Amino acid sequence: MLQAQAAPRAIWTWEPESYAMLQRESEADAAIAFLQQKGIQTVYLYADAYQGHNLIAEQPRLYGRLIQRLHRAGIKTYALLGSAYLHTERYVLPSHRKEALAMVQRIFDYNAQAAPEQRFDGINLDIEPHILPQWSSQRLALLAGFLDMSSAIMAARRQAGQTLPIGPAIPFWLDGIALEWQGKRKPASEHVQDVYDYVALMDYRDHALGPDGIVSHGADEIAYAKAIGRTVWLGVETLPNELKKVSFEHLREADMERELGLAQRSFEDNRAFGGFVIHHYSQYQRWLKSAK
Known part of the structure; x- marks a missing residue:
């Protein structure tokens, strides 16, 4: 059961599930009912190309219809950008900068044309340079590229006259990598936080407390x-992982709720704590069914 005063919750919703919600009202109905049942107030809805189509550009009315329905249900909607399908980890490279900017510009253009009740409430980026094969030998250069890309994205927002919050998903261990960027040397995570409005920290552990827990890493x-x-x-993660401590997949829902409750109590008096993000929509549903 959810706590009576549970912290806000969001959920990553990837390509197949997002496109299904957009294209079939029955899928949208089921999603809204599920999100409300689980107390999830923000959905990160994928908003880029998938399987040869790019619905945000080709059929923006589908996004408008779904976002309006989500808003009526009290659910905020962030555009989720970045995917394995498009290999967007490459967007940190200068040779792919135009693709990164085009990706966010489509959201800016959509919001500029959409009715207020059909606009995205924000953007969540999932651009992970550590996936690139050259990460082990060029991580500082790739992180600098990520920050350069990030700075360009925020400049594009200003140029577009938009105000919607933008933030990336970043791994919790980024604070352990010191990096010099724009004349300042500090942990890479702090550079990222300086650039964006918020971060969604991939704080993937199956327990709250202790030196290797959610609280310590966040x-x-x-x-x-x-x-x-x-x-x-x-x-937090619900996908299976070889390292059990990374995911709640091997535990029950009650275990996750207990640990999130402990993490919430550690941060609930801190105005910088936004809430929890669950990875990810379809897997979370599968896990809930299997973990009973």
């Missing part, structure tokens, strides 16, 4: 966010 990012007026959402 503490530095939340402390820095508080100092600079930003927000941190803590991401």
Whole structure:
């Protein structure tokens, strides 16, 4: 059961599920009912190309219809950008900068043309340079590329006259990599937080407390966010993983709720704590059915 005063929750919703919700009202009905049942107030809805189509450009009315329905149900909708399908980890490379900017510009253009009740409430980016094969030998250069891309995206937002919040998903261990960028040397996570409005920290552990827990891994990012007026959402995993501690998949829903409750109590008095993000929609549903 959810706590009576549970922290806000969001959920990553990837290509197949997002496109299904857009194209079939029955899928949207089921999704809205599920999100409301589980107390999820924000959905990160995929909004880029998939299987040869790009519905945000080709059929924007589908997004308008779904976002309006979600809003009526009290659910905010962020455009989820970045995917394995498009290999968007390459967008941190200068040779792919135009693709990164075109990706966000489509959202800016959509919002500029959409009715207020049909606009995205924000953007969540999932661009992960550590997936690239050259990460082991070029991680500082790739992180600098990520920050350059990020700075260009935020500049494009200003140029477009948009105000919707933008933030990336980042791994919790980014605070352990020091990086010099734009004349300042600090943890890579702090550079990222300086650029964006918020971060969704991939804080993937199956327990809240202790030196290798959700709270410990999120503490530095939340402390820095508080100092600079930003927000941190803590991401949790339900996909299977070879390292059991990474995911709640091997546990029950009650176990996850207990641990998230402990994490919430550690941060609930901190204005920089935004809530939790669950990875991801279809797997979360599968897990809930199998974990009973």
